[in-house]
Amino acid sequence: MITTTSLYDQLISFYNNNSAGDEQPWLKDLRARAFDAFSTQGFPTTKNEDWRFTNISAYLKENYSLLPGSVSLQNVKSANAIPSFDGYEIVLKNGMLNEDVNIEGVKVTPFRTALQDDHLKLYLSKFIPLQKNPFAALNTALFQNGIVIEAEKNAIVDKPIHLIHVYNAEDPVFIHPRLLVIANRNSKLQVVESVFVTGESPLFLNNVTECYIAENAQVDKYYLQAFSPNIRLVNFTQCVQSSNSLYNNYTYTIPGANLVRNNLHLDLNGTNTESHLYGLYLTGSNQLVDNHTSVHHLFPNCMSNELYKGVLMDSSRAVFNGKIFVHQDAQKTNAFQQNNNMLLSNKAVIDSKPQLEIFADDVKCSHGSTVGSFNNEALFYLKSRGIGEKAARNLLVNAFAFDVTNKIQIPAVRKYIEKLITQKMSEAYD
Amino acid sequence: MANKSDDILEEYSSKEYEYGFVTNIEMEIAPKGLSEETIHYISAKKQEPQWLLDWRLKGYHSFLKAEDPHWQNFDLPKVDFQGISYYAAPKSSAKFKSIDEVDPELIATFEKLGIPLSEQKILAGVAVDAVFDSVSVATTFKATLKEHGIIFSSISEAVKEHPELVQKYLGSVVPHSDNIYASLNSAVFSDGSFVYIPKGVRCPMELSTYFRINTENTGQFERTLIIADEGSYVSYLEGCTAPKRDENQLHAAVVELIAMENAEIKYSTVQNWYPGDKEGNGGIYNFVTKRGVCRGANAKISWTQVETGSAITWKYPSVILQGDNSSGEFYSVAVTKGKQIADTGTKMHHIGKNTKSRIISKGISAGEGQNSYRGLVQVGTRADNARNFTQCDSLLIGDRCGAHTFPYIESKNSTATIEHEATTSKIGEDQIFYLNQRGIDTEKAVALIVNGYAKEVLNQLPMEFAVEAQKLLSISLEGSVG
Numbered sequence: 006m007i008t009t010t011s012l013y014d015q016l017i018s019f020y021n022n023n024s025a026g027d028e029q030p031w032l033k034d035l036r037a038r039a040f041d042a043f044s045t046q047g048f049p050t051t052k053n054e055d056w057r058f059t060n061i062s063a064y065l066k067e068n069y070s071l072l073p074g075s076v077s078l079q080n081v082k083s084a085n086a087i088p089s090f091d092g093y094e095i096v097l098k099n100g101m102l103n104e105d106v107n108i109e110g111v112k113v114t115p116f117r118t119a120l121q122d123d124h125l126k127l128y129l130s131k132f133i134p135l136q137k138n139p140f141a142a143l144n145t146a147l148f149q150n151g152i153v154i155e156a157e158k159n160a161i162v163d164k165p166i167h168l169i170h171v172y173n174a175e176d177p178v179f180i181h182p183r184l185l186v187i188a189n190r191n192s193k194l195q196v197v198e199s200v201f202v203t204g205e206s207p208l209f210l211n212n213v214t215e216c217y218i219a220e221n222a223q224v225d226k227y228y229l230q231a232f233s234p235n236i237r238l239v240n241f242t243q244c245v246q247s248s249n250s251l252y253n254n255y256t257y258t259i260p261g262a263n264l265v266r267n268n269l270h271l272d273l274n275g276t277n278t279e280s281h282l283y284g285l286y287l288t289g290s291n292q293l294v295d296n297h298t299s300v301h302h303l304f305p306n307c308m309s310n311e312l313y314k315g316v317l318m319d320s321s322r323a324v325f326n327g328k329i330f331v332h333q334d335a336q337k338t339n340a341f342q343q344n345n346n347m348l349l350s351n352k353a354v355i356d357s358k359p360q361l362e363i364f365a366d367d368v369k370c371s372h373g374s375t376v377g378s379f380n381n382e383a384l385f386y387l388k389s390r391g392i393g394e395k396a397a398r399n400l401l402v403n404a405f406a407f408d409v410t411n412k413i414q415i416p417a418v419r420k421y422i423e424k425l426i427t428q429k430m431s432e433a434y435d
Numbered sequence: 436m437a438n439k440s441d442d443i444l445e446e447y448s449s450k451e452y453e454y455g456f457v458t459n460i461e462m463e464i465a466p467k468g469l470s471e472e473t474i475h476y477i478s479a480k481k482q483e484p485q486w487l488l489d490w491r492l493k494g495y496h497s498f499l500k501a502e503d504p505h506w507q508n509f510d511l512p513k514v515d516f517q518g519i520s521y522y523a524a525p526k527s528s529a530k531f532k533s534i535d536e537v538d539p540e541l542i543a544t545f546e547k548l549g550i551p552l553s554e555q556k557i558l559a560g561v562a563v564d565a566v567f568d569s570v571s572v573a574t575t576f577k578a579t580l581k582e583h584g585i586i587f588s589s590i591s592e593a594v595k596e597h598p599e600l601v602q603k604y605l606g607s608v609v610p611h612s613d614n615i616y617a618s619l620n621s622a623v624f625s626d627g628s629f630v631y632i633p634k635g636v637r638c639p640m641e642l643s644t645y646f647r648i649n650t651e652n653t654g655q656f657e658r659t660l661i662i663a664d665e666g667s668y669v670s671y672l673e674g675c676t677a678p679k680r681d682e683n684q685l686h687a688a689v690v691e692l693i694a695m696e697n698a699e700i701k702y703s704t705v706q707n708w709y710p711g712d713k714e715g716n717g718g719i720y721n722f723v724t725k726r727g728v729c730r731g732a733n734a735k736i737s738w739t740q741v742e743t744g745s746a747i748t749w750k751y752p753s754v755i756l757q758g759d760n761s762s763g764e765f766y767s768v769a770v771t772k773g774k775q776i777a778d779t780g781t782k783m784h785h786i787g788k789n790t791k792s793r794i795i796s797k798g799i800s801a802g803e804g805q806n807s808y809r810g811l812v813q814v815g816t817r818a819d820n821a822r823n824f825t826q827c828d829s830l831l832i833g834d835r836c837g838a839h840t841f842p843y844i845e846s847k848n849s850t851a852t853i854e855h856e857a858t859t860s861k862i863g864e865d866q867i868f869y870l871n872q873r874g875i876d877t878e879k880a881v882a883l884i885v886n887g888y889a890k891e892v893l894n895q896l897p898m899e900f901a902v903e904a905q906k907l908l909s910i911s912l913e914g915s916v917g
Contacts, residue, residue: 054506333834348849351816357844359855366831366861376814376846376853 012065012179013047019071020146031126039135039145046139055137058324058356059295064237064264067207069179071147073099076173076203090417092165092197099172100150100182110160110192112153116183119153128185128217132272133243141241141268144181144213151183156192156222165195165225165415174204174235184214188222188250197227197418202236207263209237216244216252220275223251227418231425232262234290241268248275248304254282255413256296259425260289260318269298273335276304284313285409285422287429288321288353295324302335302365311342314409316402318433320352329370331363338365342372347405349378349433399430465522471495474622477522481591486602494611494621501615507749508807508839509776512720514685521623521656579639585669586631587642590658593629600631604662608691608726608755616687617724620656624689627658632667632698641897643672657688663698665731670701672900684709686745688723696731696758701739703896705904708744715774718746725752729761732787737764739895741904742777751809753782756790756818763792766892770908771804771836780810780827780841785818785851796827797889800836807839814851821851829859830888832881882909 020040024033048065049056076098095113096103106113119125135142156162170182188194202208218224224244232238246252258265271280286294300309315323329340346355359372379401387397406426413419465476474495478488503511580587586597594601611621632638663669686708692700702725711718721744727736738752754763765781783792798806808827829838840857862884870880886893886905893901893908 336834346846348846348851351847351849353849354847355845357855358842359857360839360841361829361857361859362837362839363829363831363859364835364837366834366836368831368859368861370859372840372855372857374842374844374853374855376844376851378849378852 010048010062010065012069015069015071016143016147017044023147029120029123029126031123032120032129035130036146039130039142040147042135042142043139043146046136046142049139055297055326058322059266059293061237061239061264061266064207064209067177067209069177069207069209071179073178073180074173074175074204075099076171087167087199087417087421090167090415090421092167092415094167094169095152096169096171097150097152099180100152100170102152108162108166110157111162111166111194112155112157114153114155116149116151116153116185125153125185128187128215130215132245133213133215133241133270138241138268140211140239141213141243144183144211144241148181148183148213151185153185153187154194154196155187156189156194158189158191160189160192160194162192162194165197168196168198170198170200172200172202172208172210174202174206174208176204177207179209180211182210182212184212186214186216186224186226188216188218188224190219191221192219193223195225195227195415197229197415199229200232200236202233205233205235207235207237210239212238212240214240214242216242218244218246218250218252220247221249222247225253225255225414227255227257227413227415228267229257229418229422230262230265231257231259232265234261234263236262237264238262239264239266239268241270243270243272244280245272245274246278246280249277250275251278252280253412253414254280256284257422258284258286258288258294259422260287260292260321260429262292264293266295267297269296271298271300271309273300273302273304273307273309276306278304278307280307280309281412282309282311282313283409283412285406286313286315286323287318287406287426288315288323289318289429289433290321291319292321293324294321297324297326299328299330300340302329302331302338302340304334305336305338307335308339309341312409312412313344314406315344315346315355316349316405317346317353317355318349320350322354322356324356325374326358326360327372328360328362329372331361331365331368331370333364336365336367338368338370340368340370344372344374345405346374346376347378347402348376395431399427402430403427464520467520468517469495469519469521469623473521477623477625480522481594483591483594484598487594490606490611491622494618497612498615498618498622501612501618503615508778508809508841509747509805512747514720516619519685522625583636583639584633585636585638586629588629590624590627590629590660593660597629597631600662601629601660604660604691604693605658606691608693608728609689609724613724616722617689620658620687620689620724624656624658627660627688629659630661630669630671632663632669634664635666637667638669641670641672643674655684655686655688657686659688659690661691661700661702662693663695663700665695666697667695668699670703670897672703672705672897674705674707674900674903685720686722690723690725690752692727692736694727694729694731694734694736694761697733698731699735699737700727701737702727702752703900704738704740704742705896705900705907706740706742706744706748707907709746710744710773710775711746713773715746718775719744721745721748721750723750725750726755727753727763728755729758729763729787729790732758732760734758734761735763737766737895738781739766739892740768740779741892741896741907742767742769742779743907745777746775748775748777748779751780751782753784754792755784755786756792757786759787760789761787762790764895765792765794765796766895767796768799768889768892768904768908769797769806770799770801771806772801773804774802775804777805778807778809780808782811783813783823785812785814785821785823788817788819788821790818790821792823794823794825794827795891796825797892798827798829798838799832799885799889800829800838801832803835805837805839807841808857809841811843812845812853812855813843814846814848814853816847818848819850821848821853823851823853823855825853825855827857828888829857830885831859831861885909
């Protein structure tokens with residue numbers, strides 16, 4: 006049964022009115038399938054196991070417009086700057102390229118241009134299980150803007166690419182940003198994403214990112230989620246790895262947005278791959294931050310390692326669900342997963358669900374999950390050495406987060422995140 | 436080497452179930468089907484009071500409203516509830532004064548199962564309340580227990596003799612509307628055990644019941660109720676074997692444990708029901724609701740289970756930690772082989788302050804067996820300083836089996852400390868090599884390693900059971916060299 010909301014009806018009629026455009030037949034077909042998948046599922050409710058602890062109904066009630074307002078670029082750079090970060094900056098206004106980009110070895114194309122032929126037929130929503138992901142299906146059906154970043158064969162991109170998404174939230178908007186990253190053979194690419202929003206009305210981002218990593222290629226992807234409270238983000242990342250590839254995913258959530266839901270799906274579609282998933286969520290006020298990850302080991306000799314850490318304050322709520330599937334052929338798999346949480350308030354709630362599903366025998370898999378608070382002995386130790394309560398707590402939280410922050414390979418980004426943590430922690434104890 | 440282990444595996448998996456035999460005793464069987472009349476029939480047969488009949492009917496109505504769950508990690512076979520007979524009793528269902536009066540064929544059955552229902556048992560210190568299908572046929576050691584004021588009887592007897600206790604506690608932990616199988620059980624439960632340990636009494640012996648499903652097409656709906664009053668202690672054992680059947684048999688039991696202030700209940704299970712043949716035909720569906728509540732402060736409930744049988748084992752013995760400083764434990768070894776499925780685990784609800792729980796689960800999958808651990812650790816806002824430690828390990832033998840873990844962890848209290856860890860691996864070649872080197876053949880080496888792996892759980896079992904369980908485990912893994 007589908008619970009229909011006015012938004013659901015609105016989306017249905019929006020699709021019906023806009024699907025008649027002159028798009029490639031394969032794309033039309035894909036969009037129709039995706040929309041069908043969305044309309045039969047509807048928005049997920051807590052009865053859906055994957056959304057059991059994440060009730061989004063309140064966030065769907067706004068009177069959203071489906072077309073974003075226009076965006077001006079004032080203050081964007083200064084407000085969003087990561088100090089001393091040396092990267093190729095790409096600013097996207099409502100998902101549209103602001104200016105032409107010239108990076109050696111990398112092609113950056115807006116979807117509007119890229120979808121003119123069938124080059125993307127091989128990639129677009131190829132691996133996303135649309136029947137199980139209504140949000141990703143909805144995005145596939147409706148997205149218009151966004152870009153394709155394609156690293157050429159053997160291209161080693163010298164500096165990280167910094168994507169700054171700029172949105173206007175003067176009025177409530179519901180939009181579908183999309184990003185496609187293709188790393189061809191032997192290429193190496195780093196992508197850092199951050200978001201800048203003007204206006205304080207609710208902004209619902211139904212984001213989909215796909216990442217295809219060919220043989221011997223390497224991609225590092227960072228998503229810095231330091232949002233303002235009016236943001237609701239449902240983020241779906243699908244990564245497909247071919248043999249001998251390496252993928253590093255970093256998700257850092259800092260107090261702010263009402264709702265953050267990150268779905269991260271990895272398909273290890275070749276042998277000898279390596280993947281690292283790092284996440285940090287610092288939650289405050291009445292935030293709800295939900296990280297769902299799933300890693301599918303499909304071939305032998307792959308290694309995946311996942312580490313997510315959370316610090317919960319105020320009446321915030323966090324959800325972690327990590328799934329590792331080791332399929333029958335994936336012998337010699339090494340898969341590790343760890344989730345640690347610090348609960349700093351009695352009103353905060355954590356739901357952690359690490360999950361292993363293993364169908365091969367020659368594997369080494371483990372997961373661990375902990376929930377705790379400040380270690381009183383550690384606090385006492387610091388205080389007895391003349392460090393104040395606030396500073397001591399700050400130090401301990403930073404130390405707790407260190408396991409994740411020290412994995413950041415771009416020093417400027419790392420400093421930026423560490424500063425944000427310190428700042429948010431200090432605010433919390435003031 | 437690969438070939439050899441395949442051969443052994445083949446040989447083992449084709450091995451017939453050792454305890455598959457049928458006892459021919461005249462039975463009194465209710466007509467198949469479930470309706471209000473069936474419940475009236477059962478209730479009348481057992482000469483039950485009106486309140487119990489009413490309660491059964493409530494259970495029946497919740498059963499009608501309930502839907503099959505859909506979250507489990509296996510395909511739930513459609514159970515034809517109308518194709519089951521809900522009451523079976525041996526014809527000679529009179530009470531026996533001594534063992535001599537019991538039907539000799541029945542005794543022989545128990546002998547085959549290795550249940551010494553004789554005077555010698557006194558030496559072993561085990562009181563046996565043997566449940567043969569639905570009616571309790573012999574109860575021993577009553578006198579000793581009576582001295583201490585302990586009530587250990589079949590639940591139908593308890594309904595007659597201690598109605599006030601049964602009425603007060605029946606359904607207080609597992610309500611009649613809990614889940615579809617608990618509702619079914621509430622409506623049609625045939626018999627089961629009742630234990631009451633009075634204040635301050637330490638039960639001098641291990642209480643044990645052997646269950647055995649016999650008549651074809653008769654689902655067993657056991658109901659067990661154990662109450663440990665303030666400051667008392669009891670250890671209860673449950674063990675099962677079932678004869679070979681072609682049709683699936685449903686077993687939907689309910690076990691309720693109630694521990695008052697300072698009381699302790701230890702509940703151990705060894706389950707070895709018929710798992711079905713090589714193709715996965717037949718075999719028992721073991722869908723059981725087991726739950727205990729630590730009502731008072733410092734109460735303790737401990738579940739230990741060794742699950743080697745059944746086509747599908749589906750149960751989550753849980754503890755509600757209501758009293759301050761109360762503690763709950765769960766120790767489990769689950770072995771699946773052939774086409775067996777186990778979806779088992781526990782729930783620990785921390786409600787009171789300083790409550791503790793400990794979960795040790797060891798899964799072993801061989802052949803095409805699927806083994807799932809599903810657990811819930813829940814810490815409420817009042818449960819200051821709650822502490823949980825969970826460890827669930829899986830061992831895989833063969834490349835067509837599966838091991839799955841679904842732990843749910845939920846904390847609403849910042850002073851709580853919860854730890855969960857899980858590993859999955861196969862038996863190391865280096866471990867086997869080491870033992871081979873010292874003259875231990877591969878088969879024995881595997882048994883040794885597995886027994887060592889499960890030791891933490893087996894150690895929790897009372898002596899008599901530990902021996903049986905160890906034997907079961909090594910039989911279960913014969914030839915399953917990874």
